[in-house]
Each structure stands twice: as structure tokens, then as C-alpha cells.
Amino acid sequence: MSGQSRLGNSQQSTVNSQQTMSIVALFGALETGLLYALIGLGVYLSFRVLEFPDLTVDGSFPLGGAVVATLILQGVNPAIATLMAILAGALAGLVTAWLNVQLKILHLLASILTMISLYSINLRIMGKPNIALLGQPTLLTPLQPLFKSIPQGLVIPIILLGIVMMIKFLLDRFLSSEIGLAMQATGANPQMAKAQGITTETMILLGMAISNALVALGGALFAQIYGFADVTMGVGTIVFGLAAVIIGETLITPKTVIQATLGAVLGAVVYRIVVALALNADFLGFQAQDLNLVTAILVALALVLPQGLFRWKKIKVLGNRE
Secondary structure, three states: OOHHHHHHHHHHHHHHHHHHHHHHHHHHHHHHHHHHHHHHHHHHHHHHOOOOOOOOOOHHHHHHHHHHHHHOOOOOOOHHHHHHHHHHHHHHHHEEEEHOOOOOOHHHHHHHHHHHHHHHHHHHHHHHEEHHHHHHHHOOOOOOOHHHOOOOOHHHHHHHHHHHHHHHHHHHHHHHHHHHHHHHHHHHHHHHHHOOOOOOOHHHHHHHHHHHHHHHHHHHHHHHHEEEEEEOOOOOOHHHHHHHHHHHHHHHHOHHHHHHHHHHHHHHHHHHHHHHHHOOHHHHHHOOHHHHHHHHHHHHHHHHHHHHHHHHHHHHHHHOOO
């Protein structure tokens, strides 16, 4: 009887442990999803607004982390360090755009050249492959005491949600301004934009700078939240950004800029939650090293499902007519 009791207690403990782990994984996915939302917004600006396939983000994400970590360890205020990381990301985007606009290098190749260069630059900035920030003050440190009554796992997601929504609002306002509309025209039809007197080269330079500044901000926050900066932490960043944009467009068919940026934010969060569920679902058999495989499957589904639904609706309409 005693053995059965111990067995029952053990099983109940296992169930409780699994439930706790699933909640922790959900909070972690929400937190990472909001971080990737900044990448999604940056990739949306380059990929959708400017029609500029930009791989620079694989280098500007760790660049933001490298700059902020190095400066914080040198005693610089975290807010100033974060601002410098944003400026560094903007500079990386400017270099890519300059290679394309001034030297006439193909946009994809220009971004690859910058991305490769940033690997060495990030090593130069940090002086070694990775830097630990454990125990150091961060941008979020003064904000955490304001949320004492909230569960610890939700504090950082709430702060990140506020930051992401503020960035989204500012980006929406910018894209609705005269300069933002000129930037959209540059991406949609460069020849027509030039005929209307728009300096398309300037729009590309500005757009790429803002795009990579947002990605570098994501890298800077990543380093401060997780307590480290690593030279390889940007691998696959462009894939995560594209996944956020494409999944967002599947969830919300965007007709306005506000809907498109909202889709990028929701797409990033949904992407990370689905990945977390897939990696934690025992019956699927996925492991941590299968992250890129899960990402590829999700993006493929996001691309194929809307086409399948459209064809099904079309066949249904034709069937009703007959």
C-alpha cells in the first residue's frame, strides 16, 4: 500500500513538474517572441516596404549585443549603451545600402558582404567570442521593482510589450508621414518614385538604417535580458524575421501599414509559441537542435496554407455556380 502511495505521489509530482515546465516554456516563448518582434519590424521595413532582401540583420543583431555588453562592462549607463547599439546597427544598414546605391552592388550580395564583415567587427568590439553580463545593471533593472505584485515570469514580457508597442506606434507614424510614403513608393515602384521627384537613393539609405537599428535594438535587449553577448547569436536572424512577417501576413491579411506591423509583431510571438510547443511535445520527437527544421516547416506552412485556402474557396464557388 505504501509503495502504491509513493508511486501515486511520484506520478503526481511528475505531472506537476511537466505543467510547471510548460508554463515556464510559455513565458519564455512569449518573452523571446516579443524580442523577435523588433526583428520582425526591421525585416518588414527592408523586405516588404523597400523590397530589399537584407541579410545584414544576421550581423547587426549580435552587433547590438556586442556594443551594449562592452559598454556596460566599461561602466557606461545602460540607456546610453543601448542608444549606441542602435546607432551601430543603423551604421551597418547604411553600409549595406551604400554598397548597393553608390557602388551598384546587388542588394543581396551587398548585405552578405556587410554580414561577413560584421562577424570580424563584433569580435573586435568584444575582444573575445562572448561576454557575460551577469550581475551588471541593465536597461530593465530600474523598471523591474515597479512590477512587484506581478509574477516574476511576466515582468520582462510586460516591459518588452511596452517597448515593442511604442516602437510599432512610432514606425506606423513614420510610414504614414511624407517621408514614409516616399519610402513606400520607392519600394513599390522606384522608376515612378523618381519621376515624382523622390530621391530613391536617400530613401533606401534611410530605410536600411532604421531597419538594422531596430534589429540591433533587439540584440541589445537580448544581451541585457539573458546576460550575455555572443558573436554567433545572430545566426538565423533573417529566418526568424521572415518567419514573423510571413506568419503575420497569414494571420492578418494586411491592407494598411498598421495592420502589417501588427502582423509582424503577432507573427513573431505566435512563431515562438508554436516552436516552444513543438519542441516540448514529446509525441513529435523534436529536440532543441531541431529549431531550424521547425522554423522551415512553419514558414512553408505559412506560405502554402493561404494558397490552399484560396484554391479551396475558388473550387467551392465554382461548384456552387454549377
